[in-house]
Amino acid sequence: MDINATLIGQSIAMAVFVWFTLKFVWPPINAAIEERQKKIAEGLAHTDRAEKDLHIAQDKAKDILRDAKEQAAAIIEQARKREGKMIDEATSKANEERDHILTQARAEVDAERSRLREDLRKQVAALAVAGAERILQREIDDAAHSDILEKLVQEL
């Protein structure tokens, strides 16, 4: 186990291997590691951002949902109001119509009644005159007593 040229050979080999490592081993692997580290860091940042985005979107969705609910409630309220109004309107219109029809009918009935009464009065007057004529025979002069008859007809 003497010191010999093996030592020099080993030193030279070491120089070559170190040079080789410096050139072909360390840089590509280290670059790959660093690249991957960057990728992972980016991925994590992406995840964070996505999570934040998700939160924002969820909040927005909640807002939209609340707005929609409020709107729906408003629309329903409005519809209910209009419904009431329409019913009121229809009711009042119908009432008017009814009143109108009733008035008209009453007017017609009144008119008919007064016409009939007029007829009846005339006939009764004629009947009364005829009756009186028959009773009194010739004693009554139509012309002389027409004012009395007129008065009678008026009173009937």
Add this chain to the structure above:
Amino acid sequence: MADSNISVQGYIKHHLTDLTVGEGFWAVNLGSLGWSLILGSLFIISFAWVGRKATTGVPGKFQCLVEMIIEFVGNSVKEAFHVKDKLIAPIALTIFMWIFLMNLMKLVPVDWFPTVAGLAGMAFNSGAMPEYAADYSFLERVMAHPWSYLTIAPTTDLNITMGMALGVFILILGYSIYYKGLGGFAKELSFTPFNHWSLVPFNLVLELVTLLAKPLSLGLRLFGNLYAGEVIFILIALVGLAQLPLHFAWAVFHILVILLQAFIFMMLTIVYLSMAAEKH
């Protein structure tokens, strides 16, 4: 293992000797340097393959593992090295993975690789069989073949650990000069810890010892830990069937040592280089 032709001493020596090529200082330990290169290439090629196919999307399991190691090393560098520098992390990664793989080879039972290498030697290089082994049994002949001396755990070889420590030492000098300038570096060596001109020689001695102690301690710590572990593995392998539970226990314990020593070597390298790069 202690047969008639292989003594206990011979067995231990066999396992602690590597197959060498060349003479004297210029000899090369084939087993340790070979495995060191194989394991380093394995690390480089598999990691570069991952780097080439690296996806920034969902990674595969092997890419996950590689990224975990890279991130672990990157964090260690970030904690200890505060100057901006793009060389330090690859250095730390190379050192950690390479030493970890070399240490990992120690978990291969001590006789496996020598047996395989010896068999391969007998098959492909039968001429190298030493003559004294002519009347050995088959297994003894396998172990007598020179190829069976190839070791599989490079970090149990002082040359390997000191070679890496030398690399770190050169890096320390380089970082010091790059970040402080030659003058700044010389000034730091001369005027710390005592900032007075008359104490410059004293400071210089002190600082040079400190400087040299760094790579020495680095290399010797790793070597000492793993060599000691290896010796114990070899001794355990000598006790017959009782070696099975013992080997298992020691191997489990060594999983910790393997990782820890790789981490310590890497961490100390980062700290030494950070000290070299930072102004005091």
